[in-house]
Amino acid sequence: MTRKEKSRILEALVARLSSTDYFYVVNTEGLNAEEVGDFRKECFQAGVVYQVVKNTLIGKALEKLGSGVDYSAFRQSVLQGFSGILFAKDTGSIPAKIIKDFRSRRKLEVPRLKGASIDKELFVGEQYLDDLSQLKSRTELLGELIGLLKSPVTRVMASIHSSTHQLAGLVQALAEKRA
Secondary structure (H helix, E strand, O other), X not given: OOHHHHHHHHHHHHHHHHOOOEEEEEEOOOOOHHHHHHHHHHHHHOOOEEEEOOXXXXXXXXXXXXXXXXXXXXXXXXXXXXXXXXXXXOOOOHHHHHHHHHHHHHOOOOOEEEEEEEOXXXXXXXXXXXXXXXXXXXXXXXXXXXXXXXXXXHHHHHHHHHHHHHHHHHHHHXXXXXX
């Protein structure tokens, strides 16, 4: 690979990293060509981009990112051996779900999670895969928050509504008694 090609790949990688809040670094070593193709297909269908890149280029891209996050420990512990990157645009849990589903259906132990960056928080190691797959999207969190905020108002309005019905019933009963 020429210096010019590396530079082009590095620029594209920096652009992709800066445009996404969620990326996973995985190891797919041990998958055959058909399995890798199936994994790529599942990623594509879910709107996730899977790209195999040299560790040195990933490290340089993280250095150039300038996002205020210290990726040095991440680079030292994650960028070893075979690496591929999963980029997700909307929801940070989708790549983790793809990995888990792919492994469970195929009864494999790969792809393995090496590390992830979710909203600039770093997770290093396979032990975070289950937790990352449970993450909710911003839309889901906002919906829950709105539901929580709306709940007390709904209860107060229901109490007022039922109180007026009770009061109206009492007034009607008193009116019928007088008549």
